[in-house]
Amino acid sequence: MKLLIGQILPFITITIFVLGVFYRLGRWVGARIVHNVTLSDPWLKSGGEVAVKIGTEAFLFRSLFKFDKALWAGAFIMHFALLNVLGGHVVGFGLLGEQFAYIPGITAEMSKDASNLLGTVFGIVLFLSIAYLLIRRFSISEVKSISNSSDVVWLVYLLLIVGVGNIMRLFHQFHIEYEPVRDYIVALFTLQPVVGMELLESYFFLTHFLLVQILLIVFPFSKLMHLFGMFAERWIVNRVYHDPAPGMPNIDIPAARKAGLGLPSGGGGESASEGV
Amino acid sequence: MAEYKGMAQPSRAGEKDMRKIHMEPIPDELKPEKALEYLDEYRKKFRSFVMAMESCTKCGQCAENCHTYLGTRDPNNIPTNRAELIRKIYRRYFTLEGRWFGNLVGAEDISLDVIEQWYSYFWQCSECRRCAHVCPFGIDTCEVTMAGRQILHWLGITPKLHADVGGAMEKVGNHTGLPKPGIIDTLEFMAEECMDEFGIDIEFPVDKPDADIMYVPSSADFLLNPYTLMGAGMFFKYIGANWTIPSTVTEAGNFGLLFDQRYTQRHNVMRLLNAAQNLNVKKIVWGECGHGWRAAKMYVPSLADRPIRWDITHLHDEVAYLINTNQLKLDPSKNSKPTTLHDPCNYVRACGLNDNMRTCIKASVANYVEMSPNGADNFCCGGGSGILFDDKEMYQKRIELSWKKAEQVRATGIGKDGNGILCAPCSICKAQLYPMVEEHDLGVEVKGLIDLVGMALDFK
Numbered sequence: 131m132k133l134l135i136g137q138i139l140p141f142i143t144i145t146i147f148v149l150g151v152f153y154r155l156g157r158w159v160g161a162r163i164v165h166n167v168t169l170s171d172p173w174l175k176s177g178g179e180v181a182v183k184i185g186t187e188a189f190l191f192r193s194l195f196k197f198d199k200a201l202w203a204g205a206f207i208m209h210f211a212l213l214n215v216l217g218g219h220v221v222g223f224g225l226l227g228e229q230f231a232y233i234p235g236i237t238a239e240m241s242k243d244a245s246n247l248l249g250t251v252f253g254i255v256l257f258l259s260i261a262y263l264l265i266r267r268f269s270i271s272e273v274k275s276i277s278n279s280s281d282v283v284w285l286v287y288l289l290l291i292v293g294v295g296n297i298m299r300l301f302h303q304f305h306i307e308y309e310p311v312r313d314y315i316v317a318l319f320t321l322q323p324v325v326g327m328e329l330l331e332s333y334f335f336l337t338h339f340l341l342v343q344i345l346l347i348v349f350p351f352s353k354l355m356h357l358f359g360m361f362a363e364r365w366i367v368n369r370v371y372h373d374p375a376p377g378m379p380n381i382d383i384p385a386a387r388k389a390g391l392g393l394p395s396g397g398g399g400e401s402a403s404e405g406v
Numbered sequence: 407m408a409e410y411k412g413m414a415q416p417s418r419a420g421e422k423d424m425r426k427i428h429m430e431p432i433p434d435e436l437k438p439e440k441a442l443e444y445l446d447e448y449r450k451k452f453r454s455f456v457m458a459m460e461s462c463t464k465c466g467q468c469a470e471n472c473h474t475y476l477g478t479r480d481p482n483n484i485p486t487n488r489a490e491l492i493r494k495i496y497r498r499y500f501t502l503e504g505r506w507f508g509n510l511v512g513a514e515d516i517s518l519d520v521i522e523q524w525y526s527y528f529w530q531c532s533e534c535r536r537c538a539h540v541c542p543f544g545i546d547t548c549e550v551t552m553a554g555r556q557i558l559h560w561l562g563i564t565p566k567l568h569a570d571v572g573g574a575m576e577k578v579g580n581h582t583g584l585p586k587p588g589i590i591d592t593l594e595f596m597a598e599e600c601m602d603e604f605g606i607d608i609e610f611p612v613d614k615p616d617a618d619i620m621y622v623p624s625s626a627d628f629l630l631n632p633y634t635l636m637g638a639g640m641f642f643k644y645i646g647a648n649w650t651i652p653s654t655v656t657e658a659g660n661f662g663l664l665f666d667q668r669y670t671q672r673h674n675v676m677r678l679l680n681a682a683q684n685l686n687v688k689k690i691v692w693g694e695c696g697h698g699w700r701a702a703k704m705y706v707p708s709l710a711d712r713p714i715r716w717d718i719t720h721l722h723d724e725v726a727y728l729i730n731t732n733q734l735k736l737d738p739s740k741n742s743k744p745t746t747l748h749d750p751c752n753y754v755r756a757c758g759l760n761d762n763m764r765t766c767i768k769a770s771v772a773n774y775v776e777m778s779p780n781g782a783d784n785f786c787c788g789g790g791s792g793i794l795f796d797d798k799e800m801y802q803k804r805i806e807l808s809w810k811k812a813e814q815v816r817a818t819g820i821g822k823d824g825n826g827i828l829c830a831p832c833s834i835c836k837a838q839l840y841p842m843v844e845e846h847d848l849g850v851e852v853k854g855l856i857d858l859v860g861m862a863l864d865f866k
Binding site for chain 2: 157159169172196278352385395
């Protein structure tokens with residue numbers, strides 16, 4: 131079992147994740163943007179404006195902020211914490227918590243402390259913000275009425291993953307050190323003889339690792355694809371558009387007014403038909 | 407049939423009406439399988455539809471931002487739930503998660519009941535795109551309504567109102583069935599009216615060869631909104647334009663956009679381009695019609711069967727340009743009543759007319775009050791996409807759908823003395839608001855924008 135989860139499944143997971151994501155992206159690309167359905171709120175006039183629009187929507191959740199602050203708070207904090215937790219996994223394990231030591235004046239010890247503190251804080255914030263989104267799904271009648279069972283299942287599933295991760299961080303007896311994890315992953319993916327299999331003796335680590343792998347396997351076939359869908363959708367509705375130039379051919383307003391066009395004969399002096 | 411299992415539905419076109427617009431109705435027992443076939447075709451072609459099916463996370467932001475939901479409080483009118491009426495079928499047949507997990511992810515088998523549900527709810531949506539505007543991902547639920555209506559049309563299920571409009575357009579070139587002699591008579595009458603009421607001497611050239619400008623008015627302006635046509639007539643006279651109205655296209659609207667984007671919409675585009683070529687005009691200027699302007703500005707390029715030789719602009723773009731360059735003398739004191747502007751959804755969210763409309767109205771009225779929210783954030787009048795049904799159940803819905811608009815107008819305070827002007831520069835908005843300002847007792851009169859510009863023009 132540990133052999134399966136620790137040494138075989140990771141390769142299956144990555145293969146399905148990558149191929150699955152390409153399959154979904156391929157489905158999207160296969161259908162075309164047939165008509166111009168750009169939103170004029172307002173027109174975007176250059177590639178820079180498009181980048182700012184899509185960027186502020188993707189990274190600051192601009193529309194949510196504008197129209198629903200409570201949802202924005204939950205969604206933004208959750209995604210921000212998630213980004214930091216994922217980034218923390220990469221640099222924490224990759225550089226053994228010494229990532230901040232690259233900043234002049236910070237020692238390796240200080241960096242490890244900072245890494246621990248940030249990891250702990252973001253782990254807790256992530257857990258709480260997901261819980262908030264879950265409660266929101268039940269407490270707001272509209273949101274409840276639009277939710278499918280899977281929407282709830284995903285939030286509970288994420289709570290489980292994050293919860294188990296937090297237990298490993300918060301309770302000393304379940305703590306996992308950076309170094310064996312790094313060695314295990316490096317060995318696994320450089321196809322070296324596997325080291326650090328004793329990590330899987332910890333049921334918390336085993337559970338966390340397995341749940342994440344299942345998530346990655348299902349990811350391409352689920353709503354989690356909104357990570358990419360967000361950009362694909364915005365690519366359709368936020369495009370550069372230029373209005374055709376205004377101005378009507380062959381009009382001479384001063385001449386028309388001088389001729390008194392529209393004023394009844396006699397009232398405007400000259401004949402109304404002159405300028406036509 | 408105005409109801410199906412408790413769901414309100416517009417009365418539908420009969421088989422004869424459908425054949426007039428070149429659709430052969432599908433028998434009921436074949437409808438489910440055919441619906442799947444058409445859905446499959448549609449999803450393979452339109453990415454905007456696929457993304458609406460595949461990227462929603464059900465955050466619920468769209469609910470409180472949809473006037474249809476706010477007015478009816480029917481959960482199926484929450485934009486994402488309305489899309490879910492198709493999405494549940496899409497998932498079941500066209501996604502792996504739907505095939506594997508079924509009910510857990512909200513997948514459902516197709517049935518005649520589902521198709522009837524589509525007919526009820528996709529014809530309560532105004533295609534106003536406020537949900538697309540507020541959605542964090544920009545999911546355009548309007549594209550789903552369009553897909554639903556297209557599939558229904560192919561199945562032979564189309565509201566009688568829309569099918570008749572399609573038939574009339576093909577027969578005479580406008581939605582109201584007004585033939586050329588009627589058009590000329592009406593225009594002569596309007597010119598006389600203009601003289602009597604404003605003392606301005608205008609004429610409406612019809613089919614004038616080699617005119618510089620082809621003006622495409624809404625056919626409703628001939629019958630319901632005469633001041634809109636008179637306003638345009640006065641404007642063109644004021645600037646001394648060599649303009650004409652084509653008798654073959656006396657219609658700014660294109661209901662094809664709303665129920666059949668293949669045959670009906672495409673043929674109206676050909677009709678327009680043929681008229682421009684036959685009259686040898688230099689530019690096409692569009693009249694007051696929201697969906698029609700979107701169809702002309704945004705869909706003519708992708709539906710035309712030939713290179714397009716004419717720039718197409720909106721009358722309000724042209725007026726605003728002349729105001730901005732100080733070429734028009736306008737006297738706002740001629741329009742002194744308290745006035746607010748209802749932004750037609752297609753103008754502000756699909757055509758970028760927001761600023762230009764404001765340029766026109768602020769220069770033409772003395773007492774302008776901005777509605778809140780406005781511009782791209784504005785709410786629909788409740789009639790969007792021509793859901794102007796008169797059968798009892800649907801008329802009740804129209805009152806509910808205009809509830810948010812009524813609240814907005816009331817909040818401006820312009821109607822408190824019973825003499826407010828609600829400027830709604832779109833024929834469908836006007837047709838919806840004429841009765842609705844009475845139903846909601848708003849104390850305002852509904853007018854177009856070029857009406858106000860025309861009246862403010864200083865001819866002296």
